[in-house]
Amino acid sequence: xxxxxxxxxxxxxxxxxxxxxxQSPPLPREDLVYRFPTANHSxxxxxxxxxxxxxxxxxxxxxxxxxxxxxxxxxxxxxxASDGKVxxxxxxxxxxxxxxxxxxxxxxxxxxxxxxxxxxxxxxxSPTLSNYGRYVxxxxxxxxxxxxxxxxxxxxxxxxxxxxxxxxxxxxxMGHSGAGINRERSHVHLELALMLHSxxxxxxxPSNKHGLYNGLNLAGIDPVPVLxxxxxxxxxxxxxxxxxLKEHYRVRVPYHGERVDMLRRYPFLLRSPISANTKSLxxxxxxxxxPLGFYPSTQTVPAPSVIxxxxxxxxxxxxxxxxxxxxxxxxxxxxxxxxxxQHIFHQKxxxxxxxxxxxxxxxxxQKK
Numbered sequence: 001x002x003x004x005x006x007x008x009x010x011x012x013x014x015x016x017x018x019x020x021x022x023q024s025p026p027l028p029r030e031d032l033v034y035r036f037p038t039a040n041h042s043x044x045x046x047x048x049x050x051x052x053x054x055x056x057x058x059x060x061x062x063x064x065x066x067x068x069x070x071x072x073x074x075x076x077x078x079x080x081a082s083d084g085k086v087x088x089x090x091x092x093x094x095x096x097x098x099x100x101x102x103x104x105x106x107x108x109x110x111x112x113x114x115x116x117x118x119x120x121x122x123x124x125x126s127p128t129l130s131n132y133g134r135y136v137x138x139x140x141x142x143x144x145x146x147x148x149x150x151x152x153x154x155x156x157x158x159x160x161x162x163x164x165x166x167x168x169x170x171x172x173x174m175g176h177s178g179a180g181i182n183r184e185r186s187h188v189h190l191e192l193a194l195m196l197h198s199x200x201x202x203x204x205x206p207s208n209k210h211g212l213y214n215g216l217n218l219a220g221i222d223p224v225p226v227l228x229x230x231x232x233x234x235x236x237x238x239x240x241x242x243x244x245l246k247e248h249y250r251v252r253v254p255y256h257g258e259r260v261d262m263l264r265r266y267p268f269l270l271r272s273p274i275s276a277n278t279k280s281l282x283x284x285x286x287x288x289x290x291p292l293g294f295y296p297s298t299q300t301v302p303a304p305s306v307i308x309x310x311x312x313x314x315x316x317x318x319x320x321x322x323x324x325x326x327x328x329x330x331x332x333x334x335x336x337x338x339x340x341x342q343h344i345f346h347q348k349x350x351x352x353x354x355x356x357x358x359x360x361x362x363x364x365x366q367k368k
Contacts, residue, residue: 053187094191133178193218
């Protein structure tokens with residue numbers, strides 16, 4: 001993607017910079033009505049088994065095809081906790097939606113639509129460059145900033161970067177591109193996420209082929225409550241939805257007056273003003289790692305450290321995407337958890353981009 005096109009795409013989101021060159025007004029910032037991306041609305045009728053695509057599972061010698069594994073959260077890789085409860089240690093950062101139509105060969109025919117009006121921020125037409133296969137990312141302007149929807153495992157991509165789209169437009173066709181998916185399990189993988197850092201393409205590893213739109217740079221929430229809340233056509237406030245998410249742990253991070261990129265783009269996450277006495281920021285997270293809020297603190301810490309954590313019948317690494325370790329009483333950041341904090345608070349600039357696409361981020365293989 002050229003720098004000029006990147007600027008034009010960002011201008012549609014922010015209304016600054018390349019807006020004059022793009023000669024197009026910015027999209028309005030308003031609460032949106034989020035629609036289903038396909039004709040499959042079974043979720044509204046309570047028929048989860050007809051909405052979510054199953055996963056093949058072999059647990060404790062028993063094979064099964066649980067449709068629940070197509071939902072959001074820690075729903076994969078089952079294990080038995082110390083209290084005998086079956087828990088899951090692998091996150092699925094989105095939902096997998098079943099096809100409604102197939103041709104004689106079993107290929108899905110469902111067309112994929114944006115869940116809300118927005119601008120196409122990124123397209124990956126290659127079936128092999130990501131575990132997501134072919135996928136599209138759309139940016140949606142809302143009062144809180146820009147939220148991103150992602151549509152993966154497509155058979156084809158029918159949109160272009162910079163294109164304004166509404167829920168009637170077609171982004172592509174459902175398929176089974178990407179890792180670990182066969183024709184029988186064809187589906188669209190849907191994510192709804194905030195971007196962690198707008199310069200991720202400048203400090204991400206060389207393996208990143210998707211610039212800002214690598215899934216490692218998108219913190220996904222469960223889109224199901226969002227779709228349900230809008231089922232009757234009413235808009236949803238993301239700020240209010242964020243307030244309903246459950247905090248699992250907090251990390252205190254040293255602060256020395258530097259600009260925090262995520263707070264610049266999502267100021268609603270700052271829960272109280274930063275003052276001259278602020279020495280650290282306490283960041284609240286869901287168990288899945290979604291940042292819920294930044295709380296200024298006068299406490300000084302030499303390095304990021306866990307200050308609170310909800311108890312669980314297993315070690316924290318099993319339920320926090322391996323970002324925490326130990327029990328809740330002595331929870332600490334893992335190496336992966338520390339990298340995650342460093343990602344959010346990254347300050348280095350001027351590093352050459354290792355990706356051709358750096359307009360707003362894309363999804364990763366590690367997220368699927």
